């Protein structure tokens with residue numbers, strides 16, 4: 001204990017030192033030192049290098065070092081959340097990053113396959129004080145004992161699983177299990193599907209995989225950013241602290257509703273409308289609807305455009321030919337429009353030329369090429385001509401177009417159109433609208449040539465600037481605080497000014513994650529999708545467009561799919577994008593739900609699917625779940641059960657159908673129906689959909705007869721300790 005305490009003191013002393021130096025550097029660099037180029041360059045190099053380091057050092061303070069491995073050859077390594085090096089000339093590693101290959105035996109070694117280890121030690125700290133050690137002897141011939149042996153090797157895991165919940169997910173870096181470690185570090189670069197029942201650690205594994213990938217491919221991912229997609233805002237808040245605690249901040253967390261920049265999709269759809277909007281055929285329906293916005297005057301009823309020399313006649317033939325030519329470019333609607341306009345202007349100019357310059361005696365036209373060009377210019381500038389073109393082929397934003405489409409839905413069966421119909425301007429955008437807006441944006445195209453030209457000019461300037469920066473930074477020293485394989489990016493690591501310029505753009509303005517959030521066409525370095533079974537085909541389309549390299553980790557459990565959502569099999573989801581080129585792995589141990597509760601929950605699914613096998617629980621608590629009939633007063637019975645179940649420490653969830661929330665919340669102190677759930681409160685009221693992905697010490701399920709099978713399965717598997725059920729109405733037969 002004393003030795004470990006001394007070590008921890010050393011690590012923290014070193015961290016404090018690094019933090020002090022780093023903070024001072026940043027502070028100094030940020031104080032104005034004149035406006036010369038030299039000063040500006042120095043400042044930028046320093047701030048960039050040191051700010052990232054400082055953020056990591058500040059974030060990982062709690063439980064910085066949690067393990068130690070002793071190798072048979074006498075060498076020992078301490079394992080921590082980030083790597084720290086000594087301040088000597090060799091930069092000797094002091095603490096090894098958990099993601100480094102050297103640390104891997106900490107997670108994988110067993111008595112059978114000791115991977116060169118003699119002993120594995122878990123170090124528990126409170127603040128900076130060592131409070132517990134747990135040792136596992138992996139070399140069975142080793143007679144040495146420390147007095148801290150943990151015979152089953154699971155004391156630290158069980159303590160973590162039994163600890164009171166806080167309403168925020170914690171990292172599992174101390175106790176990653178072997179099957180989880182293999183997924184977290186999977187070398188596969190394409191699509192990786194991680195499937196597993198409730199509580200098998202899918203979410204935890206996905207987040208740790210993000211941290212691992214950021215470590216392993218920092219160069220690319222720092223620039224392209226990682227996107228994590230979750231089912232709802234409460235879930236994203238629940239998981240938001242995991243990556244920062246691992247020293248990683250460059251990740252964008254978003255729900256489907258947030259993936260169209262500039263749109264805040266807070267509305268809700270009926271289940272029917274959501275299902276129609278999510279269907280794959282919507283892409284085609286919208287494509288056809290866009291074509292419908294490219295119109296022609298009726299044959300025999302041409303548009304008469306007022307002009308000083310008499311009306312210009314825009315008839316069906318002219319418009320038809322112009323439209324054909326524009327469509328032949330295969331450009332999106334807004335980008336093809338100039339081609340349409342050009343043809344129209346051309347035809348109208350010809351009309352005018354004929355009229356003004358025609359020789360009444362049949363000779364050649366009086367007008368020369370210059371006159372005709374002049375006329376053409378005047379036609380092109382005419383507001384009336386513009387208006388006519390706009391009426392036939394309007395410039396459309398995705399929002400205008402989709403609002404118009406939803407007001408009069410076409411190319412879907414009438415019953416579906418009825419479900420979609422929405423008066424223009426009525427209601428908010430919904431999450432299911434977001435993939436449609438994305439398709440619309442793609443179909444319409446966006447003319448950004450001016451912005452692009454400006455950006456290129458600015459880039460050239462930055463390249464020149466970076467050239468100077470490179471010269472300057474080549475001599476500058478950098479901190480290496482991780483294992484040899486990884487690096488803290490320093491200016492002189494970057495080989496050419498061009499790339500330096502790109503990076504500098506990030507340094508100057510926003511992080512890659514921030515820029516990605518504002519850019520609909522951003523190509524992410526990696527995308528992680530949690531509760532992936534819920535996404536519609538249209539949502540998949542959107543995500544795949546954000547991942548041109550098809551580098552994705554998909555996490556889900558088909559048994560927890562909401563009734564009207566989802567696509568069915570992974571094969572069906574992925575086939576259009578990667579064929580069968582995806583890796584499929586499963587997790588089979590439930591770390592959350594005790595065996596007693598899991599047995600009851602599994603019965604619910606087995607009723608529908610007799611061959612269903614639930615994941616085995618890693619522990620049992622001896623606490624049987626209970627079912628109680630409420631009598632006349634449901635709210636009273638719930639309040640009584642809540643009083644019994646509310647933990648001293650930890651969290652209780654009351655899961656009830658939405659329509660009962662008012663009634664149930666009434667007698668409960670501090671619980672408000674309809675509010676965005678605050679998961680850090682000791683009692684939280686949720687409907688089964690909101691409970692997805694979350695967990696609590698205790699759970700009270702109200703009126704389970706009203707849920708569909710998978711919603712009920714989700715609700716029943718949220719507790720780490722105790723489960724109660726209160727009902728007035730008939731119970732589902734599996735719970736009787």
Ligand SMILES: Nc1ncnc2c1ncn2[C@@H]1O[C@H](COP(=O)(O)OP(=O)(O)OP(=O)(O)O)[C@@H](O)[C@H]1O
Pocket residue numbers: 157160161170171172175176177180196197198199200201202203204205557560591592692693694695717
């Ligand atoms: N190796 C581990 N060490 C400690 N805790 C773990 C470990 N693996 C999983 N857990 C814990 O088990 C719980 C369930 O994990 P997680 O939420 O990732 O499961 P899930 O598979 O996403 O579940 P669901 O499908 O029900 O949402 C979490 O509290 C998580 O911290």
